Amino acid sequence: MAQAQDRASSKLSSYDDYFETIQSRKKLPFSIQETLTLAFGKIPVSSFPLVPGGKVVEILADTSVADAVKILSECNILSAPVKNPEAKTSSDWRDRYLGTIDYSAIVLWVLESAELAAVALSASSATAAGVGAGAVGALGALALGATGPAAIAGLTAAAVGAAVAGGVVADKGMGKDAPTAADNLGDDFYKVILQDEPFKSTTVGSILKSYRWAPFIPVAPDSSMLSVLLLLSKYRLRNVPVIEPGNPDIKNFITQSAVVQGLEGCRGRDWFECISSLPISDLGLPFMSCNEVISIQSDDLILEAFKRMRDNKIGGLPVVEGPKKKIVGNVSIRDIRYLLLKPELFSNFRKLTVEDFMNTIVTTTPETGKIVPAITCKLNSTLGSVIHSLASKSVHRIYVVAGEENEVVGVVTLRDVISCFIYEPPDHFDNYLGFAVKEMLNQ
Numbered sequence: 001m002a003q004a005q006d007r008a009s010s011k012l013s014s015y016d017d018y019f020e021t022i023q024s025r026k027k028l029p030f031s032i033q034e035t036l037t038l039a040f041g042k043i044p045v046s047s048f049p050l051v052p053g054g055k056v057v058e059i060l061a062d063t064s065v066a067d068a069v070k071i072l073s074e075c076n077i078l079s080a081p082v083k084n085p086e087a088k089t090s091s092d093w094r095d096r097y098l099g100t101i102d103y104s105a106i107v108l109w110v111l112e113s114a115e116l117a118a119v120a121l122s123a124s125s126a127t128a129a130g131v132g133a134g135a136v137g138a139l140g141a142l143a144l145g146a147t148g149p150a151a152i153a154g155l156t157a158a159a160v161g162a163a164v165a166g167g168v169v170a171d172k173g174m175g176k177d178a179p180t181a182a183d184n185l186g187d188d189f190y191k192v193i194l195q196d197e198p199f200k201s202t203t204v205g206s207i208l209k210s211y212r213w214a215p216f217i218p219v220a221p222d223s224s225m226l227s228v229l230l231l232l233s234k235y236r237l238r239n240v241p242v243i244e245p246g247n248p249d250i251k252n253f254i255t256q257s258a259v260v261q262g263l264e265g266c267r268g269r270d271w272f273e274c275i276s277s278l279p280i281s282d283l284g285l286p287f288m289s290c291n292e293v294i295s296i297q298s299d300d301l302i303l304e305a306f307k308r309m310r311d312n313k314i315g316g317l318p319v320v321e322g323p324k325k326k327i328v329g330n331v332s333i334r335d336i337r338y339l340l341l342k343p344e345l346f347s348n349f350r351k352l353t354v355e356d357f358m359n360t361i362v363t364t365t366p367e368t369g370k371i372v373p374a375i376t377c378k379l380n381s382t383l384g385s386v387i388h389s390l391a392s393k394s395v396h397r398i399y400v401v402a403g404e405e406n407e408v409v410g411v412v413t414l415r416d417v418i419s420c421f422i423y424e425p426p427d428h429f430d431n432y433l434g435f436a437v438k439e440m441l442n443q
Helices: 002-025 030-042 065-074 103-121 133-143 149-165 168-172 178-185 187-195 204-211 225-232 256-264 270-276 302-312 333-341 354-364 383-393 414-419 428-441
Strands: 079-083 097-102 239-244 247-255 316-321 326-332 397-402 407-413
Touching: 002 414, 030 225, 030 270, 065 079, 065 097, 065 103, 065 204, 065 333, 079 204, 079 247, 097 103, 097 204, 097 239, 103 204, 103 302, 103 333, 225 239, 225 247, 225 256, 225 414, 225 428, 247 256, 256 383, 256 414, 270 383, 302 316, 302 333, 302 354, 316 354, 316 407, 326 333, 326 354, 326 397, 326 407, 333 354, 383 397, 383 414, 407 414
Parallel strands: none
Antiparallel strands: 079 097, 239 247, 316 326, 397 407
16 A cells, blocks of 8 residues: 555656746746646636537447547547447446547557567467466456456467467477567567457457557546646646536547647747747757657567557657668657557567668558658747648647757757646646546556
């Protein structure tokens, strides 16, 4: 219990540390920040524009992960609320919604499943792979509602068992290590991970609790936009559902990206121009030093890129070349959809470099022609120009570069931009968000 409380305290402290750093580095008169914060505190959430089309895209908990990826990709969204199909008549949103599924959760699940499967597939028999009673037990636990890495590990073993029983391992001459197993399997490895049972029928609900990055925290239509902005910045949520009391259906789904789009729409207003005309360096941006920027070399494996995103809980990486880290591209967490929807890429993912991955997408994605390139700015760029780039390009981060070599020296995220416009008034958290939200943030 004491350890859990310590972790919770540490998590909230990290939010405080981030926001205090931002406030201390802003070169803005406090009177301006106070005026803006008070103004956002008076704007109701109900005034924020609805999602495109006016209807929030939702995914049922019994939807397969593969179908969920297709829905996210086709709707061009990063995340969606997950609805419990067994709670259709409940008036309590806690029963109706299980959380939010996004590419982050899917990346975590895919990477762990791939690693576990590769280890198991390196064995030469079903017994050595650890299938049998253990796998059946894990499958039974999942059927009874158990979730988490242990249950998923059981699923992996079961999938491996099916592959072994079919002679895949024997035919391929597996080695003793996971990379060798994965490399040798080729297309069969892809099938084991995403096409063969039970992975083909693994549901969103079964992976949601163990692999999500952030809690599901809705606000009411009469809540203030200040509370939403704080949740999307200081408290690191990427989206905030809007639910009307007594009506458990989600009325709106406010994302960091939508907020920055809204800020872009305020161009020309005095309060916006007062802040947006400043160079980002006057606002303390970027908030991290060049040594803290997490990047990936173009000749590194694409698998390593997704692992770094997973390990550091970030949504994208600059692709760089050479010791001076000249930026040549960008890989985001949503790019995992290409690996999942294109078997020819995933089949050799253990050997696929970041550069090859980007080049392949350019030649095989006719609807876009290319992955969104890295968007950059300079240290003397204005906040307004950064907001315009983020909004017009529909990207979630912009990389700060310096020198003729375009060396990456920082990154500015949607979270950082939102943080520039507000501060947290004393006791706002306790007065407007409360103990229940604090408990959820600590999860």
